[in-house]
Amino acid sequence: MSLFNRLSFLFFLVPFLVTGQDNCSIKLHGQAIDEVTGKPLPFASIYLESNGQGTSADEEGFFAFDGLCAGTTHLKISHVSCEPLRIFISVKRDTVLNLYLHHHEELMDEVLVHGDARELTIENSSTIDKDLISQRSNLDLTKVIEEIAGVSSLNTGSGISKPVIHGMYGNRITMLNNGVAQAGQQWGNDHAPEIDAFAADHISVIKGVGALAYQGNSLGGVVLIEPGSISTDPHLHGQLNSVFETNGNGATLNLELEKGKENHGFRATLTSKKIGDRSTPDYYLNNSGKEELNGSLFFEFDRTKKWNKSVYLSTFNSTIGILRGAHIGNLTDLKLSFNREVPFYTEDDFSYVIDAPKQKVKHLLAKLSTERQWGQNRKLSLSYAAQVNNRKEFDVRRSGRSDIPALSLLQLNQQLDAVYDFEAVSGVFLKTGVHGSLTDNTNQPETGILPLIPDYYQSNEAAFITLQKEQNKWLYELGGRLLLNQYNVVTISRDIPRVIERFQHDYTNVNVAGGFSFQPIQPISLHLNTGYIERAPAINELYSAGLHQGVSSLEYGNANLNKEKSVKLTLSGDFNFQDKLFIQLIGYAQRVNDFIYLKPAEEPQLTIRGAFPLFNYSQTDAFIHGFDGLVSFEPKEFVRYIGKFAVLKGQNITEGIPLVYMAPNNIHHQLKVSLPSVAKLQNTNLAFGCKTVFEQRNYLNDQDFVPPPSTYTLFDAEIHTVIPLSQSGLHFSIRGENLFNKSYRDYMNRQRYFADELGRNISIRVQWEF
Known part of the structure; x- marks a missing residue:
């Protein structure tokens, strides 16, 4: 909103x-x-x-x-x-x-953003608002979501990232773009969500009972990226955002226009990004550039009639370079690359050129929706959405064939939703609905290579119901969801002679959750949430076979995988002392039977496409537990300290060993200072930050090809000010990241095998609101 x-x-x-x-x-x-x-x-x-x-x-x-x-x-x-x-x-x-x-934007939660009692949940999920989205506009969407306490990211180099929530990522996190479950090649860790953050008015992370009302396999949570309603202002308004960043000589330009009336309105956005080779403190990360061209159109009409209607259209187009030094020709050089300080194929000259290996992705979304509301306590919502996702991945190929894609996938997806919520009796709210989706994923016959992912047809049908009841200082919540998944797969056998094979998988998933919230006294509120969730294996976990180019690894699925079965308990508390000190704490424990994960092989493997680390999809029983916290202290109106921390541990309880690729513990400090107005400079703010990511100690020798990197600490700073004009305003900000240009590697980046993380980056942002 x-x-x-x-x-x-x-x-x-x-x-x-x-x-x-x-x-x-x-x-x-x-x-x-x-x-x-x-x-x-x-x-x-x-x-x-x-x-x-x-x-x-x-x-x-x-x-x-x-x-x-x-x-x-x-x-x-x-x-x-x-x-x-x-x-x-x-x-x-x-x-x-x-x-x-x-x-107090760091304390924003989903309840207040939506402003609707029926959106209340036991776990008040954090939300990022439009202002912060604009300030982080040069970053990937996942890096914006990282502003929420307890959220980290799984990275592939410097241009691809996916959110990690309580140790869960990938297929276990559902991302909804304007209420539509994002469909595309999301099954890989090197496949970033094809969503432009500029099109969002707010971004929320939903967990607990509230997540049951949304499509997808939400074992780890739901991320909502929503554009918000269009205002009734009859004048044309908008904003022009421009960002320049020094690391990669990157430029981002965004234009948003909006105009409305009582009965109808429209909003349009257009975003362009161009970033060249990024650099560590010591060398360029050659072929790490990125280009994007995105747009969206949002129409609302018949707002004063019984059935108000809306149309949403968006397009996302990106070209992403994959670090050349991550693609090695033989086993000897691959093992040497694990220990090199400077990757192979590193050059001293900066370039905007994006050569193979690279990815090109085009994503289209169209959504039609209508809504009927009776009074304040009864509402019916209907929507239909269609998505087209075209992904091409290019490898370094002999005989001048690098321009021929090594992977070419076309995916068509359709979704239908009907949701009805109402107040059954005084203080008791019910929400119920049905979802359906169809996905047709086809390999294009231009590659000349056996496909990593087979052709498949997937159908999902789901029904859910949630109940909320308020009574004095208590809020009770209960929900259930039934989800049916079916895959029809056409693949090519791995053994010679090659033959066409057909498989069908049917899964019935039952999800239930419940909890309560209690406010014993005004400054304190407590929340308890528990649930049982099942998740069917995704197509890549079942049938991956070959080079996963973005993560520079060979991955092989297992068609005999069982569905995951999870029980999770969450306890959280919010404390507000005289509106000066805010503390939010959350502890969680999750048992997952038949937990699906990528298990590193003992040795890399040599193929005709080069030498790469080898991973196999495996299952085990796992136990994941952790603790997140946020502290906001404002001794004076113009000074505020914000602290965030996350502690996480995952254990493979079947084998009695740690789980690999669990986000390491981290802590983040930030001090914000508001300065008095000087001349025309108003709302001037300074922010100083320090983030420490600790070495992943929950690890045994030889569990991975390379041991976890050491603890690192990064410093950042930002200044932001506003110059108000007669009918508009100019926002200026300068932000510095990794100010001391520290060399480090991140455990949650698969390309840490080959290269360091980014060095110092200074970004300059100018925003004109009119």
Whole structure:
């Protein structure tokens, strides 16, 4: 939901005391409020553009304008440590207006963003808002999601990443783009989600009972990337974002336009990125460039009718270079590369050229939806979505054939959703729905190579129901979901003579979850959540056979894998002491029977395409537990400390050994300082950060081709300011990452076998809001 639509308006019709009230005697009163805590924001500045009148709120956040004429105007509000807000209002009579600003954005949760009691969940899931998305706009989507405590990323080099939530990643995380389960070649660790972060108004991570209402196999959680509703402002507004970054000489340009009326509106976005070879502190990562061209169109109409409707269209197009030094020709050089300080094929010159090995991906999404609401407590939503995903991967091939893809996949996906939620009795909310999807994945016959993934046809059908009940200081929640998966697979045998083989897999998955929330006293709230979830193996886990190019590894599936069966218990607590000290803590424990994972082989393997590390999909019983925390301390209004930490341990309990590729423990400190306005510079903020990722100690010798890298600590800093203009505003920010240019490797990056992580990067951002 957009920032504009997070405002709550309450209009009071004041009786005329005398006949023929003067049309320029209207009163506009209101209050500035912290969106997260619900507490007032004292001494906020409010300005009306129509008549140039301004005022300041009192110590309780209340403000007042008297003697206004009827009409429309844009209203601006600003406050220390908050992003300025500009909205369109129509003043026809005496009005009371509440304005919500993001003062504690690190504490944003899904409940407050959606502003709907029916979206309440036992685990109040963290949310990233539009302002922070814009500030991190040059990063991959997953790197933006990492701003949420307890979320890390699984990386392939510097251009591909996937979110990790409580040790779960890949097929166990469902990503929904505007309510549509992202369909594409998402089954590989080197396949980043084809979603443009600029198209999102907020990004949320949902766990617990709330995740049952969404499509996909949400063993680890659901990530919602949502555009938000279009405002009713009849003027054309938008923003132009530009970012330049020094590492890779990267440039990002984004344009967003929006215009609305009471009955309809539209929003359009266009994003272009171009990044060249990235560099470590000591050398270039040759062939690590990236190019993107993305766009979206969002239409809402018939908003005042019984059935409001919307159409959403998006396209995502990327070309991503794969580190040349990760593709080695023989076993001797491969083993040498594991211990080299500088990768093979490293050159001293920077380049924007993206050669093989590389990936090209095109993704199209179209969604039609309609909604009918009866009063405040009954709503029916219907939607249909179609997606087309075309992936081509190019290897270094002999005889000038590098321009011929080594992998070429075309995937067509259709989804249908119907969701009905209502208040059954007072304080008891029910939500129920059905989902269906069809996927047709086909290898294109242009490669001349046996495919990594076979042709397959997949159908999913699901039904769910959730119940929520509020009673005094308690909130109870219960839900269930039944999911049917079917694969029809056409593959080529691995043994000679090659023959066509056909397989069918049918899975019935039962998911149930429940929990409660209790607020014994005002500053403290406690949450308990438990659930049983089943997940069918994905197509890559069953049938991968060959080179997975992006991660520079050979991967082989197992068609006899069983579905995963998981039981998870989560206990969390929120503490708010006098609106100065906030503490959020969450502990979790998860037992997964038949846990599917990539098991490294004892030795790499030589093929006609080169020498690569070898991995096999295996199963074991696993136990994963951990602890996440967030601390926000604001001794003064202009100073805030934010601390985040995550502790995670995974154990292969069948063999009594650690699980590989579990995110290492980490801690992040940040100090934010708000500076007073100087000349035209307003809302100036400084931020200093320090992140430590500890060495993964839960590891046995020879569990992997290369042992986990050492502990590393990175420092960053950022300055952000705003220059308000008459009817627009300019935002400037400079952000420095890895300021001391430290050389390090990250355990969750598969290319750590070959190269260091990125060195210092300075990004300069300019945003024009109009």
